[in-house]
Amino acid sequence: MNKKELISKISEKIHEEAKDAGKIKIMHLCGTHEDTITKYNLRSLLPDNIKLLSGPGCPVCIIPDEDLQKVFHLIEKENIIFTTFGDMARVPHNGKSLFYYKAKGYDIRIVYSIFDAIKIARNSSRTVVHFGIGFETTMPSTALAILDAPENFCVFSSHRYFIPAMEHLISLGVEVNGFINPGHVSTITGIKAYEKIKKYGIPQIISGFEPEDVMLSILKLIKAIKRGDAEVFNEYTRAVTYDGNVMAQKVMDDVFSVDDWEWRGLGVVPRSGAVIKEEYSEFDVVKVFEDAFSDFVPVEDKAKKACRCGDVLRGIITPLDCPLFNKRCTPKDPVGACMVSFEGTCNIWAKFGVERN
Numbered sequence: 001m002n003k004k005e006l007i008s009k010i011s012e013k014i015h016e017e018a019k020d021a022g023k024i025k026i027m028h029l030c031g032t033h034e035d036t037i038t039k040y041n042l043r044s045l046l047p048d049n050i051k052l053l054s055g056p057g058c059p060v061c062i063i064p065d066e067d068l069q070k071v072f073h074l075i076e077k078e079n080i081i082f083t084t085f086g087d088m089a090r091v092p093h094n095g096k097s098l099f100y101y102k103a104k105g106y107d108i109r110i111v112y113s114i115f116d117a118i119k120i121a122r123n124s125s126r127t128v129v130h131f132g133i134g135f136e137t138t139m140p141s142t143a144l145a146i147l148d149a150p151e152n153f154c155v156f157s158s159h160r161y162f163i164p165a166m167e168h169l170i171s172l173g174v175e176v177n178g179f180i181n182p183g184h185v186s187t188i189t190g191i192k193a194y195e196k197i198k199k200y201g202i203p204q205i206i207s208g209f210e211p212e213d214v215m216l217s218i219l220k221l222i223k224a225i226k227r228g229d230a231e232v233f234n235e236y237t238r239a240v241t242y243d244g245n246v247m248a249q250k251v252m253d254d255v256f257s258v259d260d261w262e263w264r265g266l267g268v269v270p271r272s273g274a275v276i277k278e279e280y281s282e283f284d285v286v287k288v289f290e291d292a293f294s295d296f297v298p299v300e301d302k303a304k305k306a307c308r309c310g311d312v313l314r315g316i317i318t319p320l321d322c323p324l325f326n327k328r329c330t331p332k333d334p335v336g337a338c339m340v341s342f343e344g345t346c347n348i349w350a351k352f353g354v355e356r357n
Contacts, residue, residue: 031343190244265310
């Protein structure tokens with residue numbers, strides 16, 4: 001049986017199971033899952049009573065504008081080398097972005113790994129500041145880099161722990177019958193990290209990224225929802241274990257503590273922020289450049305008033321419901337972060353040409 005036949009068979013099973021299931025909303029929590037779902041048009045293979053929502057699974061999309069403004073503020077005030085990943089460099093605020101500063105002659109460098117930023121620091125006498133973004137997937141690399149960093153290196157930590165965001169979504173009253181948990185994050189956290197969510201009675205499944213992975217996950221979730229089973233299932237057994245990557249968890253615990261931090265679209269999420277611990281404060285940009293941040297004042301971006309990235313990230317609307325989608329906001333000229341990032345739902349829908357019927 002080839003892949004197309006396999007997916008078709010799973011789709012038939014989903015239709016069969018969903019006949020008497022009522023309306024079901026399933027939220028996935030990973031931009032790569034949205035890419036698979038949209039690329040293979042999986043929504044079209046589901047019955048009308050099964051709705052797939054995208055959640056806050058893009059690490060670039062969820063970073064609030066205030067973090068971005070603090071970075072801009074620092075770049076304008078200090079003679080630093082600033083390193084970042086490519087997607088983050090395109091997120092706009094009030095007509096500026098990290099690429100804007102690069103074009104203006106500031107020393108902004110795109111890197112593929114934080115260890116590239118370390119190499120830059122070792123070959124420079126200037127201070128290198130790295131924009132640390134991402135969930136548990138990238139956090140261990142940042143922690144390792146800090147443990148082996150030269151004196152002229154520090155990190156703007158915008159890392160966030162993912163599991164607290166799931167609990168926060170539920171507390172916000174987002175109507176979801178099942179979660180497809182992020183595969184990459186789960187390789188680090190393991191299955192056990194999600195067990196605290198079981199008390200809310202919502203079944204979860206950790207899924208791989210092939211279309212058949214996602215379809216099988218949907219089928220298993222529908223069965224669990226019908227049974228009233230709120231277990232954590234693992235469809236991604238080839239990569240995710242119960243305990244996860246214990247060494248990565250330890251290095252994160254060694255370097256980071258937790259705090260209540262804001263997420264775009266979700267507000268302040270308790271115990272979700274990854275703060276660099278006091279014993280590593282010489283690598284924490286907030287401490288190193290404390291004086292530079294003392295006069296920082298956030299400013300609203302009026303161009304984003306109509307942007308509905310926050311509602312997309314909470315699964316309240318689809319990109320098609322945003323008045324800016326593929327009109328004022330496009331991949332070439334984005335307004336919101338969800339249109340910038342390759343893992344953003346708006347960018348993915350625009351890339352694959354999803355349109356209103």
